[in-house]
Amino acid sequence: MLRLDGLRITLGDFSLAADMEIPHPGITAIIGPSGGGKSTLLAAIGGFLTPDTGHVFWNGSNITTLPPGDRPMTTLFQDNNLFPHLTIAQNVGLGISPALRLSVTDRDLIASVIDRVGLTGLADRKPAQLSGGQQSRVALARALARNKPVVLLDEPFSALGPGLRNEMLDLVAETLGGTVLMVTHDPADALRIAQNAVLISGGTARPPTDTKTLISDPPPELRDYLGKTP
């Protein structure tokens, strides 16, 4: 289980505090107004930002200072999820070995995750030859191949149209086990696949609560964001 203990991140005059446990397994959404610190929280958990104070624990061990690649987690970024000069199979393979030293079993695994995200036969293409939706699938395939207990989604599907986005969200819910932490600015995304949701506003991340309850009976700061009148 992922635990954030007295975490505080300062970036210039922006600051964010978080203290919570993330349910495992399960999908947890991070929602809140833009600029509120959703991606910042995810970056701190993923190891791309060092918090000023506080710790990140995974199953009781302190991972606060571990480099991103050594953490029990994998991140799907908003963009630049694929290396444009490598093939789909190589991009997925980097999730298994960062030096691309792959065994026969590894190659079978790569082929099977590419099949699972519905890209059979495209393994030797370069990212530029794929559509935006297909590129998202490659990133997801790599997350599957990495097989880490925690997956961090930093709005990787935000550039897709609503239909494709829902398709990808369903694929995430269907294929990823373990803990999934998903940043989204659209409450519909959270309602669609996330059991729990973390609300970030006013520099604080609140502990996760049931998504449906949170959105149907929003606290005042979420009400402003959702634009609903009480």
Add this chain to the structure above:
Amino acid sequence: MAERARPLGPAVPLGWAAAGFVASLTLGTLLAVIWRAEVPARLAPADWAAIRFTVLQASLSAVISVALAIPVARALARRRFPGRGALITLLGAPFLLPVIVAILGLLAVFGRAGILNTALTALNLPPISIYGLHGVVLAHVFFNLPLAVRLILQGWLAIPAERFRLAASLNMGPAEIRRFLETPMLRATLPGALMVIFLICLTSFAIALTLGGGPRATTIELAIYQAFSFEFDLGRAALLAGIQFTLTGIAALVAFRIARPSDFGTGMDRVMDRWDAKTPVTRAIDTIWIALAALFLLVPLIMIAANGIAGLTILPSAVGWAALRSILVALTSVTVTLALALPLAMAVTSLRPRGSSRLLEGCGYLSIAASPLVLGTGLFVLLFPIANPATLALPVTACVNALMTLPFAIRILVPAVAEVEDRHGRLADSLGMSGTARLRWLLWPRLRRPIGFAAGLSAALSMGDLGVIALFADADQATLPLQVFRLMSAYRMEEAAGAALLLLILSLALFWAFDRGGRANAAA
């Protein structure tokens, strides 16, 4: 404040090692020369004359290059004509042109039996001499006018087109446009261009060696050469080198502070719409400036080709061996340059805090201020006890050439690495790609083009260099530029012209091969 955490990998220690290597070579060789100098050195009056001459010729070269470049750049910025792109490409060529080749071209035009003097004699006018201060300045302007034009042209094209549209809608004439748009741009651009050219001309050696010389036209670098080769006065050479290091170091610091980085790339194919410059008079003025600049640059180059073709067939076999040695030196130099520049660039982009990153980058630029001759001699002094000096001439030359081209390689690679890290670094971090895995699967494929370009520049510069080798090579160790110089000094001009053309072809071919290699199959 939260800093971005980053797994540094071996790039940083390797980068520091490279920086330490450069620093100990540039500064250590100077110390080695001082240490070997037995008598405490004193500056002779001739040395003071050399210092004065160096500053004078560099100032004149900078001012004249920039003054001539302003109207040429303005004309290029606002005129569209066939061959404009080719002319702008040609403006990049002098950078790759071996100095000794250019000098032969200039001699063919301005020399004793050159086109100009032949014409003057035919008109019963007294001939002019290319030797001395004006010859040195002429050659420097030939090399640096194109650079100045490119720098200023960048400034002109950086003025947003909307401004000129606004000016036209306000019915501004040429005088108002000059006052409100062009003068502010020039005020921002010219100091940098002046400083960069001043800096380049400060350490001039080959031009002063061939066109200068004598008590009244000796640069510091040439005085160092003479102290070494005629008097073997290591103390004076070291003292002069120290003075040159200080002078160039100060100029370099000022230049870095005020100069905008010159784009090696393209992006100058845009032409401004200028509603104020459509009169026949402005058109005629622009045409004349472009024609003059093109003539000044092209005629010497054409003369090299024209004179060289005949000479190519009568080249002595020594020239062939010299060419082979030069290619080997250039390839070694490229290897050393990249082996230093890549870890340096990787370390500079990943190192925090900024201060140490700057220090690291600064080490890579140290050789700008160093004297190649002192570098070479220092290496000799240090290696003398453990190696046979006769075998050292070529390795020492390759090493010095590598250090001298390192600043260019760093200028190209640091921003390129930074861009790759900016776009893909986070993903590579998240996948745990560090060290060789990162180099092989991320940096190398993404950096092939800039690496090829840097390698090409480094190869061409090393191929054409006439510096350290002039001190140490005996008869059967000459590189091709030195061979050209020796043929020239022996007045075997036809063979010299042939060898010069061969040198030019080989330099351009090496540049092309590396640059091309970087582009071929370069990932999209």
